[in-house]
Amino acid sequence: MSGRDAGIGSAIGLVDQSEKSQQSGKAIFSSALGSALEWVDFTAYGAVSATIFPKLFFPTLDPATAILASFATFGVGFFARPAGGIIFGLLGDRVGRKKVLLATFILMGVSSLLIGLMPPYAVIGFWAPLLIVVLRFLQGFALGGEATGAQLFTMEHAPSHRRGLFGSFINVAAPVSLVFANGMLFCLAALMDEAKFEAYGWRIPFLLSILLVAVGVYLRYHVSETPAFEALEREREVERLKPCYPSQDRSLSPHYGTIVRLLLFWAAPASCFWIVNIYSIAYLADHTALTRGTIFACVMTANVIAIAATVLGGASTDRFGRKPPLIVAGIVMLAISCFYFQLLSSGNILVVVIAMALFGGSIQAQSGILPAYFAEQFPTSVRYAGSALAYTGANLIFAGPTPFVAAWIAGRSNGSSVGLTILCVGLVVISLIALWRSPETRHVDLQQVGL
Template sequence: MTDTLTMEAPTTPKNSMAKRATVASTVGSALEWIDFTAYGAVAATVFPKIFFSQMDPNIGILAAFATFGIGFFARPLGGLFFGMLGDRIGRKNILLYTLSLMGAASFLIGCLPTYSTIGFAAPLCLVLLRFLQGFALGGEATGAQLMTMEHAPQNRRGLYGSFINTGSSLSAALASGMLFVLTSTLGAEQFQAWGWRIPFLLSFLLVVVGIYIRLRVSETPAFIQAHAKGAEERVPLVKAFAQYPGTIFRLLIIWCAPTACFYVITVFSLSYITKNLGLPTQTAFLCLMGANLIAIFTVILGGAVSDRIGRKPTMLIASVLTLAIALSYFTLLDTKNWYVIFFAIAAFVGSLQIQSGVQPALFAEPFPTNVRYSGSAAAYTGANLLVGGPTPFICAWLLQHAGGQTWVITAFCAVVIGASLIAIIASPETRHLDIKR
C-alpha cells in the first residue's frame, strides 16, 4: 500500500487535485444526502400510512419518526467503524465503500413491499435498511470533509471545506423539488401508492456517477505523509478518546444545535405544516426546496468568512442569529401565509448553514492526521445520535403533550442553541494550525 499511496501524490498539480477532491467530495456527499433527506420527507408524509397503517395516526407518525431516528443511531457506529479504517487504510477507499453501501440500501427501500402486502416484515425491513443508510452516511460525512480539507491550501480550508456541506442543502433542495414534482403530477393517491419509490430507485444511477468521480481523486497528502512515517495507530479511535476527550466533547455539543434545528425544519416542519396547519404537501416541499437553494450560498459564505476572521467568531455570530430566528419560527409558520412561511424557513436554514460552512475546518483542524478521521467522526456523528435522530420524534411528542402549543418546541431549540453557544465560547481558535501534523 505504501508504494501505491506514494505514487498517487505527484500525478496531478496540487491546486488542481485540491479542486478535484472538492468536487468529488461535494458531489458524492450530495448524492448520499439526497437519499437520506428523501427518507425524512417521506417519513413525515407517507410512511405512517403505508408502513404503520395499523396504528392510530398520531402513533403512526411517532413510529415513522422513530425509524427516521434509527439512521442517526447507526451514524456514530458507521462513523467510528469507517473512521478507524480511514485512519489506517486511507480516506479514498472508505469513501468508495460508503457510497456503494448507501446506494444499495436506498435502492432496496424503493423496492420494499408495504404493510398491507407482507405485514410486520415491512416495517422491520424498513428499519434494517434505514440502519444501513445511517451506517454508510456516518463514514461518508467525515471522510468527504477530510478528503477536501487535507488537499486544500491552508489559508482557504474554510472555503474549500464549505463546499462539502453544500451537499446537505443541495440534496434537501433536490429531494424536495423531486417530491414536489411527483406529488404535483401524480396526485396524492398515486404518490402514496408508488410515486414515493422513485427517489430511492434512482439511487443506482447516482452511485455510478459518484464512484466514477471519486476514482479520479488521489489519496490525501496528509495521510500519505503520515503513512510514510509509520504514524498510523492500530486502534485510532482509542487514541483519539484518550488524548482528545475534551475536544471531542466540545465539538459534539457545538454541533447539537445546527443538527437539531435542521431536522426541526426539514422533517418536523413538513409534518406540522401539512398535518397541524392543514396546508398542501406540495407547497411545503416547494418552500423547503427554495429555502435550501438559498442556503447553499450561506454555507459557502460561512466557510469564506471563517478564513478571514476565524472559526470561533464566525460560529458565535451565526449561533446568535440562529437563536433569534428560532424564537419566532413557529409564530411565523402559524400565519399560514406562504410568503411568511418561506421567509421563516429560508432564514432559519440560512443561519444554520453558515455554521455548516465552518464545520469541516472546525472539526478537522484540532486533530492530528493519525486520529483525525476517528476523532472528527466521533464528534460529528455523536451530535447526530444525541439530537439529530430523536429531534422529529421529540418535537412530535412535545406537541401532542402540550395540546398543540409550539412554544415547547421553541424552548427545545433555545436550550440546544444555548448549550452550543457555551461550547463555542469555551473552544480555542484553530485556523492557524497545520493540518499535516
C-alpha cells in the same frame, strides 16, 4: 544552479502545483457527490416519513402513533451513525481515506436503492417495517463514515488558505440536495394523484440514487490519497524500522475533551436542521391550510437561500477565523428560534419561507464552516475517528431523536408551540456555550501527524 536547471525546477514546480490543483478539484467534486447522495436520500426519507410512511408501513396504528413510529425509523439512521463513524473512522486512520470512502459510498447507495424497492405492509406484512428499519440502519452506518470522511478528504487536499471555502463546497450539497429532493417531491405530488404518489411516486428519489453512486465511485477511484495521510504513512514506515516500534501512542484518549466539546457545539445545528427541513413539514400540515405541494415548495425555496449562506459561512472563515462567523450564526439561530413556530403558524407563504430561510440559513452557515473547524481540531493520526465521533455523536444524542421528540411535545401541548420553542432555544444555548469555550483553529497545520 544554472539558468537551465532553474528553468527545469520551475517547470517541475508548476506541474506539481497543477497536479495538486487537479487532485483538490477531484476531491471536492467526489466529496460533494457523496454529500449530495447523503442529503437527497436522507431528505427524501425524512419527507416521506412525515407524510407517506405512516400509512404505508404502519397502517395498523392510529395516526398519532403511526407518525411517531415512522419518525422512530427515521431516528434509527442516526443511532447507526456513531457505529459507522467509529468503525470507518478507525479504518480511515489506518488504511486510508480513499479506500474507506469507496466502501461507504457503495453501501449508502445500495441501501437507498433497496429502500426505494421496498414493498409496503399490505404486501409483505410485518417484514415491511422490519426491513425498512434494517436498511435505514445500514444507510446510517454508511453515512457515519461517509459524512466525516468526505469532509476530511477535501480538507486534507485543500490549500491551507482556502480550507473554509473548499469545505463549504462539500456542505453546500446539503441545501442543493434539499432543493432537488423537495423539488422532485413537489413535482411528483403535483403530477400524480394521492394513490399513485403513495404507490410509487415517493420511490423515485431513492431509485435515482444509483446514478450518483456510479459517478461518485468512478471519481473517487481516480483521485489520489490525501497528502496528510501519505505523510502519516511515511512516518509509520520510519517507526516500523525503529527497535522499540511502536514508539508513539496515537489513541483517542487525549482528545476525549475535544470530542465532547465539538459534540455539544454541533447539537443545535444538527437537531434544528431536521426541525426546519423535516418536522416543519408535519407541523405545517397539521397547523395550517397549506397543501403538501406548497409545503414542499416552501422548504425548497428556503434552501435555495441557504445555499448562499453555506458558501458565505465557509469563505468568511478564511478571512476572519472560524469562531467569529460561528458565533454570529449561532446568535441568529437563537433569535429566530424564539419565534419560529409562531411564524409558521401564520400560514402565510412569504412569512413561512422567510422564517425557514433565516433558521435554515444560520444553520447552513455553520455547516459551511464545519469541515475545516472539525478537521483542525485533531492530528492526522486520529483525525478521521475523532471528527466522526464528535459529528455522529451529536447526531445520535441530539439530532436523531429530534423529530420524534418534537412530535411527542406537539402532541401533548394542545396546539401550543411553547414546548417546541423551549426545545430549540435550549439546544442553541448549549451549542453557543460549547463554541465559546473552543479554540480558534484557522492557522492549524493539517500536515501535523503526531499528538
